[in-house]
Amino acid sequence: MHRGWSAVGLPGVVLVCTSVLMVLLWLWLPVRLDYASPYADVTLTEGLRLRAWAGTVATLWGRSGLPGAMRPMLALNLLAWLLWLVCCLWLAARHAMGAHGRHWVVSIFWAVMLGFTAVSFNAYLGFFVDTVAAAWIALTAAACVRYTERPDWKIRVLMVVAPIMAVLTHESSLTLWAVIVLWCVWKVGLSKTIAWFLPPAILVAAFLSLAPAQSASGLPLGEYARIGLLQSWTMLGQSANFYGILAGPGLLWVVFAHLGFVRMRQAKKMSEMWCRAALLGAMLLTTLSPLLVAYDTNRFSAALWLPVVLLASDVGGSAWNWLQVRWWWIRGCIVTMLMLQMLNPPCLIYRNGIVPYNCYAWFLSQGLGKSQAGQDMAPWQLRVYSANYLTQQAGAQCVQ
Numbered sequence: 116m117h118r119g120w121s122a123v124g125l126p127g128v129v130l131v132c133t134s135v136l137m138v139l140l141w142l143w144l145p146v147r148l149d150y151a152s153p154y155a156d157v158t159l160t161e162g163l164r165l166r167a168w169a170g171t172v173a174t175l176w177g178r179s180g181l182p183g184a185m186r187p188m189l190a191l192n193l194l195a196w197l198l199w200l201v202c203c204l205w206l207a208a209r210h211a212m213g214a215h216g217r218h219w220v221v222s223i224f225w226a227v228m229l230g231f232t233a234v235s236f237n238a239y240l241g242f243f244v245d246t247v248a249a250a251w252i253a254l255t256a257a258a259c260v261r262y263t264e265r266p267d268w269k270i271r272v273l274m275v276v277a278p279i280m281a282v283l284t285h286e287s288s289l290t291l292w293a294v295i296v297l298w299c300v301w302k303v304g305l306s307k308t309i310a311w312f313l314p315p316a317i318l319v320a321a322f323l324s325l326a327p328a329q330s331a332s333g334l335p336l337g338e339y340a341r342i343g344l345l346q347s348w349t350m351l352g353q354s355a356n357f358y359g360i361l362a363g364p365g366l367l368w369v370v371f372a373h374l375g376f377v378r379m380r381q382a383k384k385m386s387e388m389w390c391r392a393a394l395l396g397a398m399l400l401t402t403l404s405p406l407l408v409a410y411d412t413n414r415f416s417a418a419l420w421l422p423v424v425l426l427a428s429d430v431g432g433s434a435w436n437w438l439q440v441r442w443w444w445i446r447g448c449i450v451t452m453l454m455l456q457m458l459n460p461p462c463l464i465y466r467n468g469i470v471p472y473n474c475y476a477w478f479l480s481q482g483l484g485k486s487q488a489g490q491d492m493a494p495w496q497l498r499v500y501s502a503n504y505l506t507q508q509a510g511a512q513c514v515q
Contacts, residue, residue: 129201129204129205129208129222132204132222132223132226133197133200133201133204133226135226136200136226136227136230137193137196137197139230140230140235140236140239141239143461143473143475144236144239144240144461144472144473145472145473145474152188152241152242152243152244154166154167154169154170154173154188154243154244155170155173155174155188156170156174157170157171158170158171158174159171159283160174162327163322163325163326163327164326164327165286165323165326165327165336166244166284166285166286167283168244168247168280168283168284169188169191169192169244169247169284170188170244172187172191173187173188173191174187176190176191188241189241191247192238192239192240192241192243192244192246192247193238193239195238195246195247195249195250196234196235196238196239196246196250198250198253198254199234199246199249199250199253200226200229200230200235202250202253202254202256202257203225203229203253203420203424204222204225204226204229205257206253206256206257206260206424206425206427206428207221207225207229207423207424207427207428208221208222208225208427209428224449224453225427227453227456227457228365228366228367228370228452228453228456229367229420231365231456231457231459232363232364232365232367232417232420232459233362233363233364233413233414233416233417233463234246234249234417234418234420236461236462236472237414237463240472243414244284244285245285245287245414247284247285248281248284248285248287248288248291249291249418249420251277251278251280251281251284251288252277252278252281252288252291252292252295252421253421253424254273254277255273255274255277255278255281255292255295256295256298256421256424256425256428258270258273258274258277259274259295259298259299259311260425260428262274262311263299263302263303271311274311274312274315275314275315276315278292278295278312278315278319279315279318279319279322282319282322282323283322286323286336287405287409287415289319290401290402290404290405290418291402291418291421292312293401294398294401294402294421294422294425295421295425296308296312297394297397297398297401298394298398298422298425298429299311299312301391301394302429323336339408339409342407342408343407343408347407347408350406350407350408350409350410351406351407351494352493352494353410353466353467353494354406354407354409354410354411354412354415354465354466355406355412355494356412356464356467356494356495356497357494357495358464358495358497359412359413359416359464359465359467359497360403360406360412360413360416361416362413362416362459362460362462362464363412363413363414363415363416363417363418363419363464364416364417364418364419364420364423365455365456365459366452366455366456366459367419367420367423368419369452370423370427371399371419371422371423371426374423374426374427374430375395375426377430378391378395378426378429378430379391379392379395381430395422395426398422398425399419399422402416402418402419402421402422403415403416403418405418410465410466411463411464411465412464412465413462413463413464414463414464414465460472460475460476460479460480461473461475461476462476462480464497467493467494467496467497467498468497468498468499468500469483469497469498469499469500470500471499480499481499483497483498483499
């Protein structure tokens with residue numbers, strides 16, 4: 116048994132990777148703690164409200180001594196980001212444990228691939244609550260994977276509570292929950308999946324029916340349903356931007372393709388291979404389904420992290436054979452992927468326009484034409500909005 120780094124174990128590796136990445140992202144993004152979030156003052160103490168869980172925690176946290184509700188909101192986002200990344204690293208890297216410190220290599224790989232996505236960038240704004248919801252969904256996924264291997268009543272309780280908390284945070288979590296349901300149907304069958312998720316589904320349905328239709332931000336639920344049924348094709352013209360779909364998860368698209376190929380190649384029969392292909396397609400379409408009703412392209416396409424980590428937790432050690440290959444071009448490709456992922460610009464892409472989050476993204480966007488929100492453009496076009504977070508909220512000035 117080799118000693119040294121390999122003796123640290125996966126928990127220590129995850130702790131180091133998340134801590135270092137948190138500091139790097141803090142330096143990378145111009146965070147303003149007083150940036151007003153529409154969710155900061157919306158609480159469940161005033162009645163049932165959509166998207167109010169994060170605001171409830173932030174408000175109660177603020178009353179305990181921290182000034183204002185925005186500082187706790189940002190702190191809640193960052194704590195949720197840490198929980199999300201820890202759960203994702205556990206799901207993705209647990210099969211890479213072994214000698215020669217392989218878990219270090221895989222954990223660093225996953226920390227970079229997940230850390231430089233829109234999920235992380237939005238967490239550091241303290242504006243959206245997507246990261247808080249993503250943390251609950253990641254906890255649900257980790258609990259499901261663990262429960263399939265070692266049933267325990269405490270994990271079973273977590274499988275009920277976590278998805279409910281995700282929906283209380285943001286109702287878009289329903290699509291990610293559906294991805295987990297698809298994966299569970301494949302792993303344990305339909306009857307067990309129904310037994311697992313029927314109780315939280317009933318509670319969530321009751322909450323959505325009793326809560327007012329209007330949320331803290333966005334449209335009423337009925338309006339989203341109407342758009343999805345009647346205007347989805349029109350919506351896709353402004354939400355399915357090619358660059359936004361690529362930029363949200365970045366090179367996680369490559370990882371998804373690799374893991375999907377490995378998963379299909381493990382099939383013993385042609386019929387099983389087609390079933391796995393259908394599962395991959397269903398998970399992908401469900402992940403991207405919010406683009407049928409919402410404009411924020413890279414914000415929602417970044418949810419590809421969920422099917423990716425579920426696949427990584429499922430394919431086993433065969434997906435990591437490249438770690439044992441000493442060919443220089445294989446290692447060069449891996450390093451190139453990591454560098455390209457770190458160059459993923461922090462921004463929000465919506466309605467075929469880009470809002471830069473830091474000076475690096477601002478410089479990249481200067482080659483694009485100017486645009487106003489709502490201007491018609493094709494999904495393969497991209498413009499920069501004249502008003503953006505960097506200049507209006509962060510107060511940062513980039514060298515001209």
